[in-house]
Amino acid sequence: MTDAAISLRDLSKTYAGGKQALRGISLDVPRGQIFGLLGPNGAGKSTTINILAGMVNKTGGTAEIWGFDLDRDPRNAKASIGIVPQEILFDPFFTPFETLENQAGLYGVPKAKRRSDALLAAVHLTDKRDAYARSLSGGMKRRLLVAKAMVHSPPVLVLDEPTAGVDVELRQQLWAYVRELNQRGVTVVLTTHYLEEAEELCDRIAIINHGQVIANEPTRALVGMASEKVVEVTVDRDLTVPPAAPCFEKIELKGERTIVITYDKRRVNAGEVLAAVTEAGLGIVDVSTREADLEDVFLNLTRAAA
Numbered sequence: 001m002t003d004a005a006i007s008l009r010d011l012s013k014t015y016a017g018g019k020q021a022l023r024g025i026s027l028d029v030p031r032g033q034i035f036g037l038l039g040p041n042g043a044g045k046s047t048t049i050n051i052l053a054g055m056v057n058k059t060g061g062t063a064e065i066w067g068f069d070l071d072r073d074p075r076n077a078k079a080s081i082g083i084v085p086q087e088i089l090f091d092p093f094f095t096p097f098e099t100l101e102n103q104a105g106l107y108g109v110p111k112a113k114r115r116s117d118a119l120l121a122a123v124h125l126t127d128k129r130d131a132y133a134r135s136l137s138g139g140m141k142r143r144l145l146v147a148k149a150m151v152h153s154p155p156v157l158v159l160d161e162p163t164a165g166v167d168v169e170l171r172q173q174l175w176a177y178v179r180e181l182n183q184r185g186v187t188v189v190l191t192t193h194y195l196e197e198a199e200e201l202c203d204r205i206a207i208i209n210h211g212q213v214i215a216n217e218p219t220r221a222l223v224g225m226a227s228e229k230v231v232e233v234t235v236d237r238d239l240t241v242p243p244a245a246p247c248f249e250k251i252e253l254k255g256e257r258t259i260v261i262t263y264d265k266r267r268v269n270a271g272e273v274l275a276a277v278t279e280a281g282l283g284i285v286d287v288s289t290r291e292a293d294l295e296d297v298f299l300n301l302t303r304a305a306a
């Protein structure tokens with residue numbers, strides 16, 4: 001037993017048709033964090049989450065949720081986790097309030113301890129309390145799903161691609177709520193394709209590729225792993241062909257006077273890159289640099305492991 005919120009050891013899954021979706025996933029989600037699970041399509045994120053949700057049976061390894069082993073103590077393991085699935089599935093004839101009450105009933109939450117109205121308020125659905133679920137917008141349904149996953153007050157909340165297809169404003173609202181829950185002590189695990197969001201929101205990120213963990217680091221350390229940097233230089237004359245230099249990994253023209261240079265910060269520094277521009281006979285009018293972001297790291301890691 002560990003004191004991690006979720007602890008996976010050598011978790012594997014081979015589907016009935018022979019597809020090996022997970023090839024021995026081992027990772028710990030520290031308690032109290034927002035943990036990101038990233039990976040390209042088909043990497044095994046949903047399979048991992050579905051195993052935790054009890055919807056898919058693992059074929060090897062162990063999983064613990066809040067210290068409870070999924071095989072030996074499934075009831076406590078299940079009570080410790082709330083899952084917001086990727087797909088929106090509701091009974092269209094129940095209202096949001098009834099949906100939450102029914103779910104609380106399924107989890108055996110006594111009436112006196114139910115918090116349906118508070119949950120509806122938290123996800124800004126109080127004014128839809130008694131509307132039919134089928135009349136809710138996609139975004140409202142997604143918020144209701146989050147509330148539904150929290151009816152039994154689990155210490156761990158897992159969100160599978162919660163903001164896919166959700167507009168920017170709503171995404172911000174959802175993230176604000178996730179942050180609020182986290183501040184109140186809920187450990188959050190999320191899968192997302194929005195790297196920027198993972199970077200902004202997550203304390204720690206694991207990257208899965210072809211059913212294996214290829215990185216598992218604090219977000220800052222992961223972003224620091226990027227070796228490429230980009231510098232944008234505006235020069236003093238129009239160009240039709242960008243200059244070349246051995247220290248440039250890549251160079252592109254953006255408009256007539258701006259060149260975008262990618263360089264490897266392990267090999268050269270920005271001074272050398274700018275000196276190469278000057279040596280090409282160009283005057284420098286303006287410079288801006290961009291730190292490599294998670295996307296660069298992600299592409300490098302998944303490409304290297306392809």
Ligand SMILES: Nc1ncnc2c1ncn2[C@@H]1O[C@H](COP(=O)(O)OP(=O)(O)OP(=O)(O)O)[C@@H](O)[C@H]1O
Nearest residue numbers: 015017019021039040041042043044045046047048
């Ligand atoms: N029920 C199933 N039967 C057979 N193969 C499956 C099943 N579910 C998933 N797979 C396969 O297992 C692999 C992992 O899929 P999974 O859905 O876990 O990936 P993912 O990382 O969640 O991707 P996505 O972001 O596209 O949902 C994929 O190759 C997928 O085709």
